[in-house]
Amino acid sequence: MSAFNTFLKSGHSPTLFAAFLYFAFSCGVWVLNGAMAPFIRETYHFSAAQQGLMLSIPIVAGALMRFPLGVLAQYIGRKAATLVEMAMIAVAMVFGLFFVHSFGDLLAMGVLLGIAGASFGVAMSLGSGSFPAKHKGLAMGIVGAGNVGTAVSVLVAPPLAQWLGWQAVYGVAACAMLLPALVMIFLAREPADVKPQASLRDHVACLFEGDGWVFSVIYAITFGGFIGLTSFLPSYYYEQFGAGKVQAGQLTMLAAFMGAALRVVGGWLADRWGGINTLTVVLAVVAASLVLIAFSAGSLPLTTLLMMLCFAALGAGNGALFQLVPLRWPAATAVAGSMIGEIGALGGGLVPSTMGLAKQYAGSYAWGFLLFAGLALVVLALLRVVQAGWTGKWVGHGGRARVTSAVGAAGWPSGRAHPQPLSQFSQE
Numbered sequence: 382m383s384a385f386n387t388f389l390k391s392g393h394s395p396t397l398f399a400a401f402l403y404f405a406f407s408c409g410v411w412v413l414n415g416a417m418a419p420f421i422r423e424t425y426h427f428s429a430a431q432q433g434l435m436l437s438i439p440i441v442a443g444a445l446m447r448f449p450l451g452v453l454a455q456y457i458g459r460k461a462a463t464l465v466e467m468a469m470i471a472v473a474m475v476f477g478l479f480f481v482h483s484f485g486d487l488l489a490m491g492v493l494l495g496i497a498g499a500s501f502g503v504a505m506s507l508g509s510g511s512f513p514a515k516h517k518g519l520a521m522g523i524v525g526a527g528n529v530g531t532a533v534s535v536l537v538a539p540p541l542a543q544w545l546g547w548q549a550v551y552g553v554a555a556c557a558m559l560l561p562a563l564v565m566i567f568l569a570r571e572p573a574d575v576k577p578q579a580s581l582r583d584h585v586a587c588l589f590e591g592d593g594w595v596f597s598v599i600y601a602i603t604f605g606g607f608i609g610l611t612s613f614l615p616s617y618y619y620e621q622f623g624a625g626k627v628q629a630g631q632l633t634m635l636a637a638f639m640g641a642a643l644r645v646v647g648g649w650l651a652d653r654w655g656g657i658n659t660l661t662v663v664l665a666v667v668a669a670s671l672v673l674i675a676f677s678a679g680s681l682p683l684t685t686l687l688m689m690l691c692f693a694a695l696g697a698g699n700g701a702l703f704q705l706v707p708l709r710w711p712a713a714t715a716v717a718g719s720m721i722g723e724i725g726a727l728g729g730g731l732v733p734s735t736m737g738l739a740k741q742y743a744g745s746y747a748w749g750f751l752l753f754a755g756l757a758l759v760v761l762a763l764l765r766v767v768q769a770g771w772t773g774k775w776v777g778h779g780g781r782a783r784v785t786s787a788v789g790a791a792g793w794p795s796g797r798a799h800p801q802p803l804s805q806f807s808q809e
Contacts, residue, residue, distance in 0.1 A: 388519055392512035397520060399561070399569035400508030403463050404527030406561045407500035408608075409534035410470055410554050411443055414491055415612030415733075416538035416633075419619040419626040420547040425484050433737020435484075436612045438491030440605075441730035443498015447723040450499040451506075458571050459507040466503075467562045469496050474558070477551030490551075498608075498726065502718035505703060510572025514782055515652065517707045522648020522700040529641035531611045532634045539615070539630035592709055595767050596702065596721045599660060601728025602667065602760050603698035606691075606753065609732025611637045614688070617736070617746060622681045632681075636688040640696035647700025655779025656705040657768050663698035664761035667691055671754035675747040701780075708776050708783075 389397075414421065415436050422432055454462035473493035481490050508524035509517045541550045611633065618629035651659045670691035677683045703718065710717035732753065739749035768780075777783045 388516050391516050395568040396570055397508045399565045400504045400524045401527045402561045402564050404500055404504035405530035407497040408528055408530035410497035412531045412534050412612050416535040417542045417547045418616045420542045429737040429741040433734040436733035437730045439494035442492045442495020444723045444726035446495055446499035447502050451502045454503045459503050460569050460571050462503050463565055467558050471555045471558045474551045474555035501722045505718050510574045519648050521703040522645040525644040525699055526641050532637035535630040536634040539627045597724035598760055600721050600725025602757050603695050605728025607640050607695040609729035613733045613736050636692040639689045640692035643693045643696035644700040647697030648704050651701040651704035655781040656701045657780030659701035663694045664757050666694040668754045668757040671750045675750035
C-alpha cells in the first residue's frame with residue numbers, strides 16, 4: 382500500500398481519477414449498440430452479416446476520430462478536448478433517442494457512437510501526464526482500466542432496454558455523461574508536461590513511422606480484440622447458446638471486466654518485468670485461448686471461462702503496450718497514442734464483421750476465432766523480430782524503462798540522449 386501511495390503522490394491523482402472516469406463512461410457509450418444488439422436485431426430482423434456491419438461501424442468510426450481528437454488536444458489542451466468530446470457525445474445520444482427509426486438511421490447512429498471511442502489517446506495522456514516515466518505504465522494502466530465501462534454497459538444496458546425500450550437507453554446515456562464532465566471540470570488540471578506544439582507535418586509524419594506501425598498492429602490484436610469481441614459477445618451468447626438477452630450481457634460482462642481489471646496489472650507488470658516480455662506472454666495466451674474457444678462452441682461454461690482468460694490476456698496486453706508508448710515518444714505521447722489507438726482499433730472493427738461473415742457464409746463462428754488466433758501468432762513473431770532493435774536504443778532489457786540517475790520535470794531521463802521526435806524517425 383505504501384508503494385501505491387508513493388505512486389499517487391508522484392503525480393496528480395485527481396486528474397488521474399477524472400481521466401479514468403471520462404474514459405470509462407466513453408467506453409460504455411461506445412459499445413451500446415453491441416450491448417443492445419439482441420434487442421435491435423429483434424426490431425429490424427437483419428442477417429448475421431448486417432449485424433456484423435452494425436457492430437463494426439462504431440468501432441471503425443471511433444478509431445478514425447482518435448487522431449483528430451489527439452491533434453485538437455495539442456492545441457486547446459487535453460482537459461478542454463475531453464469536455465468538447467463529452468458535449469458531442471451527449472448530443473449524439475439525443476439523436477439516438479429521437480431520430481433512429483430505420484436500419485439506415487441505426488448505421489448513422491453507429492458513426493455517432495464512434496465519437497465516444499475517440500477518447501482513448503487523450504485520456505491516457507491527460508491521466509499520466511503529471512507522473513514520472515517510471516510510473517507512467519501504472520498510470521496508463523489505471524486510466525486504461527476505464528475499459529470497465531464496456532463491462533458496465535453490457536451489464537446495465539440490456540435490463541434498461543427491456544424495461545424502457547432500447548432507444549431510451551441512449552437518453553439515459555446522455556444524462557449519465559454529466560457525471561464525468563463535472564468531475565473533469567472541478568477535479569482535473571492540465572498536466573505540466575506541455576511540449577511545444579508540433580506542426581501539421583509532424584503530426585502526419587507519425588503515420589509513416591516503423592515503430593508506430595508495429596505498435597499499431599500489436600494494438601489491433603490487444604485492444605482491437607477487446608473492443609471487437611465485447612461488441613460481438615452479447616450476440617454470440619444469444620445466438621450460439623440461446624442465452625437470454627439480459628443473461629448474454631451478464632456473461633459478456635464477466636469477460637469485459639477481466640480485460641479491464643487486468644489492464645492495470647499489465648501496466649504494473651510491464652513497469653517491473655518489461656513491456657516486451659509481458660506482450661510476448663499475452664499474445665501466446667490470446668492465440669491459444671481463441672483456438673480453444675473455436676472448438677468449445679458446445680459448452681457455455683467452458684466458453685465463458687476461456688473468454689475470461691482471453692480477455693484477461695488482452696487487457697494485460699493493452700496495459701503493457703502503453704507502458705512502452707511514453708518511453709518511445711516522451712515528447713509526443715498524445716499524438717503517438719492517438720495514432721496507435723486509431724490504427725490499432727481499426728482491427729477491432731474487423732472482428733464483428735468477420736464473425737458475421739463466417740457465420741453467414743461458412744456456417745460457423747469458429748472460423749472467425751481461428752483467423753484471429755492466427756493473426757495473434759503472426760504479430761507475436763513480428764514482436765520477436767523487432768525487439769532486438771528496440772532494446773538498448775530507447776528501452777531497457779525486456780521492455781523496462783531505462784534506469785537513469787534522475788528524471789527531469791518534463792519526464793526526460795537525464796544522462797542519455799532523447800529519443801528522436803516523430804518527424805525525424807521516418808528518416809532513420
